[in-house]
Amino acid sequence: MDNEILRSIEERRNTLYGHYDLPPDERAKAEELFGRMEELGRGCTGRAEFETKFAGSQLGGEYNGLFPAFARHVRLPEGTPSMEGHTRNMAASQAESVVRGQAERGLKSVLVQAMPDEVHQCYTQGVYRIPVLGNILSAMNTADVFRRLFRRRNTEKNDTPRECGQDPDNI
Secondary structure, eight states: OOHHHHHHHHHHHHHHHHHBOOOHHHHHHHHHHHHHHHHHHHTOSSHHHHHHHHHHSHHHHHHHHHHHHTGGGBOOOTTOOOHHHHHHHHHHHHHHHHHHHHHHHHHHHHHHHHSOHHHHHHHHHGGGGSHHHHHHHHHHHHHHHHHHHSOOOOOSGGGSOOOTTOOGGGO
16 A cells, blocks of 8 residues: 555544544544555555545545544643533632622721711712702703703704715705
């Protein structure tokens, strides 16, 4: 058999075994398929002929079918957690987040209760609690609300909706 054909079969073998950690019974199935590939290769004169026959034969489909069939045996990259490890990490992260949130809310509650009433009111009501400045800001907000409620719509020619790409000067 041609060395190029052997190299092609060996590349396929290395691809499969490089990505999957197969148990002995699954490895036997794969080796049986590689044996049939070698039989096909013995009847070929070169790699091009082998690849053409392999692609047109049932062996090509069987080889490609090995990958999804062996998916549960895939090798994970170094440091990839298992499903149980991932679930454990998620639960620990969630618990830490809940405890941190409860601690922060408890601390804020204690600080608010320890504040004098004037500081607490200033903290919760902000600048609106300052006598003159608060009145000015409240009046400005009220005027803004009325302005938006009773605003007159301009019905001039330029306020009509334009179509896309229309020149605003030629409306």
